[in-house]
Amino acid sequence: MATVAIDLHGGDFGPSLLIPACFQFFREQPSHQGILVGDLKQFRSVVQHCPSNIDWLDKPALGDAAKRPARLLKRQANSSIESCFELVKQGQADVLVSAEHTGVLLVLTTKYGQVHPFLKRPALVSAIPTVKEPCLMLDLGASYTAKTAQLLAFSAIGTSLASAIKQKPSLALLNVGVEAFKGPIELQRAAEQLANWKDIDFKGYVEACDIYSGDYDIVICDGFSGNHVIKSAEGSMALSSQLLSDRLNQNYLNKFLGLWFKKQMKAALKPLDPANYNGAVVAGSDLAVVKSHGNARSKAFNSALVKALALCQQQSVVAIQQKLDQVANDQKGVITG
Template sequence: MNNLTIALDVMGGDKGPLVTIPAAIMAVERLPTLSLILCGNQDIIQEQLARHKALNHPQLTILHTTQSVSMCEKPSVAIRSKKDSSLRKAIDLVDSGEAMACVSAGNTGALFGTAHFVLKTLPGVERPALISALPTKDNSQHVFMLDLGANVFCDANILYQFGLMGAVMAEQVDGIPKPRIALLNMGEEDIKGSDHIKLAAAQLSQNPDINYVGFVEGNDIFNNKADVIVCDGFVGNVALKTCEGVARLVYEKVREVFEKNVIAKILGRFLAPTLKKLFKSLNPDQYNGASLIGLRGIVVKSHGNANSKAFFTAIMEAVKEVERQVPQKISDKLEQGLIQRP
């Protein structure tokens, strides 16, 4: 793809332009064919661009907005009253075709609600879902997990659709043929779990085009037992945040150990290259960028507390999905009858 345009919600996230502008500059320096539309307060954006000596960068365009959506804003308020917000304008650009995708670190509920309202879902999809790639013990493999917070409760049919949409992501983004689909549950036995989990399992297992491998427990998320793990948004969000917290805790604890005394510091220097490689593979920042799949356009959600490198990763995720035409591939599956229409 020769020319690629992505809209950024520059004002979204905990630190807004302090993070998003440096990330945008990193992205266009990496990809000469990428153009970014920076949606937000023009004065603030220009100030940050000037600070990074990128004020007149040919790949960066500013779309001035008079509003922004706070991290605690109610989605209904954002949809009704924030039509000139950076979040809304970034999504509007996707809807109009001026941008091929949008990336935001803003309010998850507002982003989900606005994207759903403006872009609508693909035919046959009841609800979009947040999906992200996570590491596994096999460094060459990822596991895609959904939903990560867009839908608090999901019935069996929605979980079934999530499994199929997740399979498309695994096929297109990671090139996995016949990806293994699993449901996150409180046990691997068929008798365990709620009724809607059991019904979703039955639906997935009855589809010959789906490689359903059964239930997995939380401690097996990273054990490469599945390529796609499906759950509702409440469970998925709690599991994701717990995993991120544990990764950061382990990093801090190891660093404390090697700073306790002189001998520990010397040992730490010898082990530094190995530890650095280990923690780089576990660093949540490199997996930043959860995608709202099931919509008629590409929307990528960055962590609200992401740093510039993490937001850059989210931009690169959007680039990858544009290049692989993920929404079109999901739509193709719908037309082939692989997703049950409600």
């Protein structure tokens, strides 16, 4: 049995959308417990329809002015999101789910948790769709560049998470080419180290165009690069959809056949639906934290809750810490950039 603390604020939709999603999820998961944290006066009327495995905690939303991450460290910790962190820290919840901004979650993970000393800051891990199985990609957070040690720490996190699903997962480093001499020296040094890891199938470098092939279970990069990869995919697919949609609205025949086609397209692109992949893990501390996308609706929020349960069931936080311990120990005395 796991207890999930859910921040009802943060994200674009708030309690009115998240509460029904949580009700449905915990009705279907009667052996697990939810604690819904938010501004109770906004939704007092719905509390009475609540499944018995949900508790409530009345806490105000984090003000917009407080979202500049550095300020969070100096504030009174009374908001819904900080209360979720308190619950997990004190062991009253096993994991928290929030749609707050990444920066806020990273700062609070550092404030309330113990980030593994081999990591500079927590890393953000997400699954991305491919032609075959989804691929785990990290860091998608605030590491603007990555030194060799950080790349190895990200690899440790990715390996721990992927190993829960697949033995000896394949791992590659994101680079601008696959030749050994390509890319920054920090990346080259990380590649030399990773070639010796026994628990992964190290594939060397991968270019951003080949991530989607499904040939890699884990792709490692700095957060700046990872962010660009994901957002560029999103933007370019939206561009091609728009061009296509304009074309299909050009005349009556196109409009008529376009209806049929849009149905086909929807079915074909279902595997890419971001709602299936919602729920990024804020990894590398002793707290289990799942970030939902800010624009997640019910189905997507459900995916984030599923991810939170899996994190508990697979004991991922402990597995990640152990793998980070091992890599940190192996790296002692190795000169890295």
